[in-house]
Amino acid sequence: MRMELDLGGEQPLYQQIRDQVVLAIAAGTLREGDNLPPIRELAAEFGIHFHTVNKAYDLLRQEGFIRLSRKSGAVVHTSRSEADTEAWQHKLRLVLAEAVAKGIARAQVDAAYRAVLAEFEHRSSEDAPPQSGRHA
Amino acid sequence: MRMELDLGGEQPLYQQIRDQVVLAIAAGTLREGDNLPPIRELAAEFGIHFHTVNKAYDLLRQEGFIRLSRKSGAVVHTSRSEADTEAWQHKLRLVLAEAVAKGIARAQVDAAYRAVLAEFEHRSSEDAPPQSGRHA
Amino acid sequence: MRMELDLGGEQPLYQQIRDQVVLAIAAGTLREGDNLPPIRELAAEFGIHFHTVNKAYDLLRQEGFIRLSRKSGAVVHTSRSEADTEAWQHKLRLVLAEAVAKGIARAQVDAAYRAVLAEFEHRSSEDAPPQSGRHA
Amino acid sequence: MRMELDLGGEQPLYQQIRDQVVLAIAAGTLREGDNLPPIRELAAEFGIHFHTVNKAYDLLRQEGFIRLSRKSGAVVHTSRSEADTEAWQHKLRLVLAEAVAKGIARAQVDAAYRAVLAEFEHRSSEDAPPQSGRHA
DNA sequence: GTGGTCTAGACCACT
DNA sequence: GTGGTCTAGACCACT
Numbered sequence: 001m002r003m004e005l006d007l008g009g010e011q012p013l014y015q016q017i018r019d020q021v022v023l024a025i026a027a028g029t030l031r032e033g034d035n036l037p038p039i040r041e042l043a044a045e046f047g048i049h050f051h052t053v054n055k056a057y058d059l060l061r062q063e064g065f066i067r068l069s070r071k072s073g074a075v076v077h078t079s080r081s082e083a084d085t086e087a088w089q090h091k092l093r094l095v096l097a098e099a100v101a102k103g104i105a106r107a108q109v110d111a112a113y114r115a116v117l118a119e120f121e122h123r124s125s126e127d128a129p130p131q132s133g134r135h136a
Numbered sequence: 137m138r139m140e141l142d143l144g145g146e147q148p149l150y151q152q153i154r155d156q157v158v159l160a161i162a163a164g165t166l167r168e169g170d171n172l173p174p175i176r177e178l179a180a181e182f183g184i185h186f187h188t189v190n191k192a193y194d195l196l197r198q199e200g201f202i203r204l205s206r207k208s209g210a211v212v213h214t215s216r217s218e219a220d221t222e223a224w225q226h227k228l229r230l231v232l233a234e235a236v237a238k239g240i241a242r243a244q245v246d247a248a249y250r251a252v253l254a255e256f257e258h259r260s261s262e263d264a265p266p267q268s269g270r271h272a
Numbered sequence: 273m274r275m276e277l278d279l280g281g282e283q284p285l286y287q288q289i290r291d292q293v294v295l296a297i298a299a300g301t302l303r304e305g306d307n308l309p310p311i312r313e314l315a316a317e318f319g320i321h322f323h324t325v326n327k328a329y330d331l332l333r334q335e336g337f338i339r340l341s342r343k344s345g346a347v348v349h350t351s352r353s354e355a356d357t358e359a360w361q362h363k364l365r366l367v368l369a370e371a372v373a374k375g376i377a378r379a380q381v382d383a384a385y386r387a388v389l390a391e392f393e394h395r396s397s398e399d400a401p402p403q404s405g406r407h408a
Numbered sequence: 409m410r411m412e413l414d415l416g417g418e419q420p421l422y423q424q425i426r427d428q429v430v431l432a433i434a435a436g437t438l439r440e441g442d443n444l445p446p447i448r449e450l451a452a453e454f455g456i457h458f459h460t461v462n463k464a465y466d467l468l469r470q471e472g473f474i475r476l477s478r479k480s481g482a483v484v485h486t487s488r489s490e491a492d493t494e495a496w497q498h499k500l501r502l503v504l505a506e507a508v509a510k511g512i513a514r515a516q517v518d519a520a521y522r523a524v525l526a527e528f529e530h531r532s533s534e535d536a537p538p539q540s541g542r543h544a
Numbered sequence: 545g546t547g548g549t550c551t552a553g554a555c556c557a558c559t
Numbered sequence: 560g561t562g563g564t565c566t567a568g569a570c571c572a573c574t
Contacts, residue, residue: 007479008475008477008479008480008483009477010477012559013558013559014558014559019230022230022237023229023230023233025233026232026233026236026237027233049559065237080238080240088235088238089248089252091231092232092249093159093255094158095224095227095228095231096162096249096253097158097161097162097256098162098224098227099228100162100256101158101161101162102200102214102221103216104216104221106253109253112224112225113228113249116225116229116233117232117242119229120232148563148564148565149564149565150564150565174546174547176547184566185565185566185567186547187564187565187566188565188566190547191565198470203280203282204547204548205282205573206284206546206547206548206573206574207280207546207547207573207574208280209545210546211280213280217489217491218490219489284572284573285573285574286573286574291502294502294505294509295509297505297508297509298504299505320574321573321574323574324573324574337509350509360503360506360507360510361520363503363506364503364507364521364524365431365524365527366427367496367499368434368524368528369430369431369433369435370434370496370499371496372433372434372525372528373434374473374488374492374496376493376496380493381525385504385521388497388501388505389504389508389514389517391501392504392505392508420550422549422550446561447561447562448561448562456551457550457552457553459549459550459551459552460549463550465562476562476563477561477562478559478560478561478562479558479561481560481561481562482561482562
């Protein structure tokens with residue numbers, strides 16, 4: 001799992017780590033049951049405090065993306081509550097509001113939407129039974 | 137313009153104000169050329185300091201949603217740069233990654249996407265005459 | 273003299289008026305001895321308060337671009353003190369510092385410099401005796 | 409990094425701080441990756457409020473001269489967009505218009521231009537090896 | 545009457 | 560120890 005952190009960037013490091021993990025899961029680089037790097041290892045790799053990584057992992061746990069245990073460390077284990085889905089819809093609403101408010105053309109929004117989902121597509125194809133006829 | 141602030145919430149107040157304004161523009165409650173409430177008035181309404189509102193308005197100005205002047209106050213005046221659009225796409229990517237990572241079904245994501253855009257749809261439909269042959 | 277003001281823009285109106293007049297003088301649209309529009313006329317044209325125009329004209333007078341008198345109104349009459357020249361050099365220094373700090377290539381800075389001066393060139397050619405050999 | 413502020417001057421303090429930092433970057437006193445003084449430290453040095461310094465740093469961040477993070481503080485990190493370059497050209501145009509309008513001789517303008525750039529020259533000469541054949 | 549600048553200072557977030 | 564958020568409030572600039 002490739003991870004790029006922008007130390008000294010504007011976003012808090014723990015947030016960046018969280019985002020990278022979420023993107024990796026969506027991209028299929030990290031799959032259900034996979035282990036995330038041990039906290040101290042990841043911290044060492046980037047020369048950051050292990051507390052920072054710990055905070056990121058704890059956030060991922062809270063959000064229902066991973067499980068933490070002393071035995072197996074951090075493991076991808078997604079789950080979602082209704083509240084999660086609602087919170088997610090609220091985020092989507094805000095992102096789309098920005099686009100609409102800025103007057104980005106509907107076609108361009110649609111294109112961006114499809115492009116991103118296509119990028120993450122493989123995932124459903126891996127989980128789903130390999131059916132035929134999937135053209136385009 | 138309805139606005140709800142969650143004092144003591146996780147999100148900074150100025151960010152909440154910013155979000156509410158963006159949503160209002162997208163929803164068409166605030167339209168190009170409309171005035172936002174004066175800084176001090178909005179502050180009084182919510183019992184917060186005018187600096188907080190000022191920061192929100194300044195952020196909206198930076199992001200290209202409004203214009204500020206001592207004469208006319210805060211006025212909706214959207215503009216966008218290429219960098220804006222790129223930053224927006226990155227936000228969309230992250231939001232969709234969350235959905236995919238959580239395994240929300242594609243159909244449900246699509247439904248949420250369409251529902252939100254439908255909510256903001258009127259914008260174009262109000263401004264444009266409801267007729268065919270929309271040339272220039 | 274064409275003048276465009278951005279009412280509701282970020283820059284103070286009096287500053288915009290001042291800038292437009294300076295640009296007009298540099299471009300040769302306004303020449304030594306020419307009259308600027310009467311204060312109240314200009315104010316009426318843009319629907320702004322005559323105090324605002326008055327402030328702009330007074331600033332232009334202070335800066336040594338025009339003369340004001342009850343008889344003849346505002347007349348282009350440039351003059352400069354050593355202090356003016358120093359102040360100008362300081363402005364130039366700051367503008368160039370921005371370019372250098374941002375890492376704009378020297379060639380590009382030079383090009384912008386020459387382009388702007390070329391735009392204002394006619395002026396010297398009008399004042400100077402029409403000598404031959406001025407190619408490029 | 410030498411800095412001189414004119415308290416009680418016409419220019420806002422935060423703007424003066426911003427200008428001094430830009431000049432320092434152009435002069436090479438501050439270089440890519442260098443740290444600016446911590447907000448509160450600089451404020452104490454000049455006996456002004458840290459909010460004022462904060463505003464200056466935030467402006468420098470917006471303009472693409474520095475980066476801010478809680479971890480590393482304020483670090484010189486220049487970047488520019490096309491809009492930046494356009495805005496810069498407009499500033500240059502106005503400064504040169506002043507000179508032309510005042511009838512400052514072209515030779516004197518050229519001299520001032522070259523003198524300022526010479527002052528900032530070292531930047532490239534320090535970083536690059538003083539040799540011919542500078543390829544990539 | 546509008547937003548802008550600045551001070552003073554409490555408390556928080558991130559590392 | 561760094562910057563960030565927020566309140567409180569004085570005084571200023573522009574129109």
